[in-house]
Amino acid sequence: MPPLGLPIYGQTSGSLEARRWRTLEERERGPQDPPPGEFPENAQEAPGGFTRRSFLQVLGASAALAGLEACQPPREKLIPYVRPPEAVTPSVPSAYATATSDRGYALGLVVTSWEGRPTKVEGNPDHPASLGAADAVRQALVLDLYDPRRLAGFRRGRRDLSWTTALAELSALARGHEKDQGARLRFLVEPTSSPTLADLRRRILERFPRARFDAWSALGDREAREGARIAFGRPLEAVLALADADVVLSLESDFLAVVGDHLRHARVFAARREPGKLNRLYVAEAGYTVTGGSADHRFRMRSQEVLPFARAVAAELAKAQGLEKLAPLGAAAGADRARLAAAVAKDLSRARGRSLVVAGAGQPAAVHALAAAMNDALGNAGKTVAYREPAVFDPSGEGTGLSALAREIAAGGVDTLVVTAWNPLYTAPADVPLRTLLAKVKSSIVLAYRDDETVRAATFRLARAHLLESWGDLRARDGRATVIQPLISPLKESATEVDLLAAFVGMGDRGTYRIVKDGWRARLGFGPPPPPTAGSAAAGNPVDSNKATPPDPFERAWEEALAAGLVKEARPASPVVTATVDAGRVAQALGAARPEPAGLEARFVLDYGVEDGRGYENAWLQELPDPVTKLTWENAAMLSPQTAKRLGIASGDRIELSRGGRSVAAPALVVPGHADDSVTLPLGYGQKVHGAVGGGAGFDAYALRTSDALAFGSGLQVTRTGDRGELAITQGHFGMAGRAIALALDAEELPKAKAELDEHRGAEATILGQVDYSGQDYRWGMAIDLSRCIGCAACTLACQAENNIPVVGKKQVIRSREMHWLRVDRYFEGGAEDPKSVSQPLACVHCEMAPCEYVCPVNATVHSDEGLNEMVYNRCVGTRYCSNNCPYKVRRFNWFDWHGTLEPIVKMHWNPDVTVRARGVMEKCTYCIQRIERARIGARVAGRKIGPDEVVPACAQACPAEAIVFGNLNDPASKVSHLHADERRYDLLHELGTRPRTAYLVRVRNPNPELA
């Protein structure tokens, strides 16, 4: 294997160093000074007194503190296993808690690491925003880490700089701004809740009082905060308590998959989707979303019709339900909508204090204000929705600042612009000419992970360290903080945002680790660390020293915070506040709302995979089928069947979209259930500066997006170009062809459906002898509750990351060769205009009478004693007969050598527990057999049986809705046994007699009888 170019960390002096070598080349040449910038922080100042003994001390200590070893490095270094530490068993992975930013807030993660190599991102069960789940976007983080095309190093103009030089030049630049108090210094950042960054910003503003931070993100929560400002007079964060909400009205809010604590929302929402506990969800939206797919009633309307609809509901609440407070806010709607509004209002009112109105991030502030007013009137405030002080800073300036900044630059008022926001030149509204303006700034300093348009335009670029390489911190929406800890030392020379901002207050050389840690020492109220008892070297290097140091009480708190992924603070940072709605202001805002213009509406939404475009170079996200359309590798202009018909467009046609003199060519995609006269344009694609993965795929919806229509706007023109292209859609058939595949019933039908469901479960008559598994200790099985499943595809990505599943690219997806072991099928029921939807995760169901097994000529797929349908890759010759005979078509074939051309660094993301499959062999879901075996080893060592729910496959672990449950069917106490005995249980294609081990639970809908 060629050298991976991994930096190995350690100190550069002492007898140990003389014996240590990094590569064979170096060993031959003899030790050399590290090249400048090899180590991110301070490495040039080699400390003395680092001995073998202290080295082993550190290793021993880190090993002993299981789960903590990365938290206590000597200085800022992570210690690799130059000498294997005795207490760490190679091949046993460890997990570390960290967090990632989701719209500025923390989303707690647990990352699995194999001897210092992170491979898998999972949710932190203790974190309020995760509860153990992780969505596809977060899980794909690890692939970014090993991107061979990420930026490395620091560069000003055409000069490559070392970190020390870069720091020196940044400091000089900063000093230059002191004379006018930073009047010509601007920062373009992303909204964040990081206390460390908050401190740094404060210190920067202390030094440069006239400098300014502008927050910008493509589709943030600015309207929500502005709405709160209208309703309550200040920007508050609405935190949903869906567990207590019996009736939910979503005004185009995708709260189950995108906004807010969507993973927590999905968890508690799904828990209410079981018979007996059913809530009812109404969704008013234009484009089909994950939340819309989970709705009991989905009202298809253009985005701009949501506000009138909300007012109609308010009017009904006031008129028919006696909520007089809402009378000035309501406005009657047309007869059609009025009927819906009346029914919704009645239902909401029936559940006063147990209902909830949620406004979508893309909806204007007035809708958010109206939702707040309705929740207030319904008595929901404080019950199903809590208002908190936002932990993100400048919560309302986000978005508006960008135009102001552009004006300043145009006026020549900015000398230095520091950009840490993701690629603002690409994401900026089309009417903000940032692209041309950036050239007017004398020094544009850009911190970025990959090459992009902003990096190309910058005069000074710094490579950004990956999240899994960085220290940092973030707060959750409830104010609780998480310290971000690195899993690996930076693979490429890079800096963090903390490093960059610290350089402006002369702290650049302190390093992120110390800045973060010292910040928390102060925040948690601990004093400075006790001085070492003796020695000058020890003073500069307290941990590395072999001199005794008195115990530091903060260290314990710090380590606990790192291990748990949550900091224990005495006082919550974002307390729940009681806020009163100012109905007058809300009415005023509603009155000021623009009237509904006619014509085609353009809607701008985040892509479920690449988000605002930052996932563009991530192959996992690119190949992840969109939860609704199942489109991969590009975006498409989505429109309803009726609108498509009117315009003479079919899926795959290239159309010319123009709006306000700007135009872009895009493929069209007809989506059932989309609102008429509205076109949804997912953002994030069509990037001009791209790598091999993105490859320029898709169209740039930002080109049509103006400041006055960040989420939607009218005036879209669509013309056909006459061209056609093929879309890489993984599911070409959205109907079930009248077959019982993904079953969904209304709640009231369920008790009567027993006879019907009995046809899909139980023993099927057969002349074949059946294997008796009752004598086995374990009989593995799975249950998938369609009622809980929201179709978000987190499971697909979890499976991909866990099982080393390759990506195949757009051409191969078009050829139906995608490799996902677990796919989420989406079916539409009812007419194409306004269908209901069911999502059905489908992987190998591990049939007891597996059709694949008897047709394999070489016994490459066989049954285990515990009932697993096993695939023996070594034995497979690739006849593919098993796939032909698999009625579920869940087997995947290696048509090519998918792995052979991967660069060595990319291979680092592989899970060493799972075989990487060669060309020409079949593969499929194994029920995460590696996790079963790991649990078996643990149980054997402990001399016990594997617990009933001890084994959690990757899909079940990631699922935010807990829809997938795995366990031992021979243990009546296991969750899966209960679910297999559930009244809603059925077997997919039961009539074939395959006796699948994966059972499905019927989806239950809870429609309002008044709307039947």
Added chain:
Amino acid sequence: MSTAPKTLEEVDALEGSPVLVGRPDDRALSESLLEPVLGPTRKGWLMLVGALLVGVSYWIVSLIFTLFLGIGTWGNNIPVAWAYDITNFVWWIGIGHAGTLISAILLLFQQRWRTSINRFAEAMTLFAVAMAGLYPIIHLGRPWLFWWLIPYPATTQVWPNFKSALPWDVFAISTYGTVSVLFWYLGLIPDLATARDVAKTRARRIVYGILSFGWRGSARHWQHYRIGYLLLAGLSTPLVVSVHTIVSFDFAISQLPGWHTTIFPPYFVAGAIFSGFAMVMTLMIPARRAFGYQQVVTPRHLENMAKVMLATGLMVSYGYVMEHFIAWYSANGNEQFAFLNRWTGDYKWIWYMQLFCNVLTPQVFWFRWARRSEVVLFVASILINVGMWAERFVIIAVSLTRDFVPSSWANYYPTWVDWGLLIGSISMFGLLFVLFLRFLPAIPIFEVKELRRELEHYGPGVHHQGPAEVAR
């Protein structure tokens, strides 16, 4: 029936044209039938070889892509994991059936008209089986491990899975290939000796001498030859039925709608004979012209083959009807959908083409003029070959495109490599055949001589009598 001798004209009127035109003597027969082998190389032949070599190069390039990059170079996918590969395989295997049927079964039934075409048909069988045998190997994901399908005492103690039809295929095809080679070669020996005897150059005498295994035509030789040939005919006869039956099991034992059909064995065998005769016809009509075989391959032969095609074509049509009937009768929605999909799905044009070629085309053979017209026969036989290929494609690939769970449905589109393996294998087959025509006696000379003697001895119409009657 009266044993009174009939005149040639009477016989002709009753039985169609003779199986041998005129009564040429042995020397004339040897000369005329060995002329293509011993005569000078013709320009047309060289041009044909050149054209076929172009196709063969395409085939070789396609094979190299397949073997070095993987079968991803094909259009196959999930769900259509078998497409052109297995379609071509079944098609070639089917074509091979005519040879064995003509050589073995018609021999046992003492059909004299088989005499002049049997070697031709056997060679075709051999080359078709060679082409067919290639596909199961190259279609593997890891073709270098094909031998794992063979039961051998491996140290791993892992045996093939005998429940799967694919190891049966290995046995069926390898047995069939072996017996076909033996049968063909055994029949060639006396004629190779003839070629040796009349060859004009020393090199040819040596080569044909070696190939003829020292045949001298002694009575003992003939006796052994007769026994061996009959035994091999006896061995081959069940193979005619078994090979395609087993090939049909590849599909019938699965549970895929469109594959899971008990009628497959007889239906496949009938289809195989149907396509095999069509291929013999396709090759024989031009060869007969080019090499002047009209004397020994008479309209009588062509007419008889047309009748076989009509009969097997009707059997195949019956198979189509029965498949649809059973799909309806089964009351199984998936099964019904699979057959409805043939009529209305994305590949319906291939299905209509199949119906036209396989059901309608052979109906012209009800007419005597059509059976005797070379043009009609040639066009019809090509249509039948196309139709039988389409039939296999519809069964194999189209069934796979629409199975149980609609979310996994997807279509199949061939790539240039798929076409290369189809067109290239046809070229390779053609090349082998053209080489065979040039270097080996394509018409069994000694059998024709024997036939002539029999006809002389017993007079025309004698083939209506059984051996017992003749003895009496």
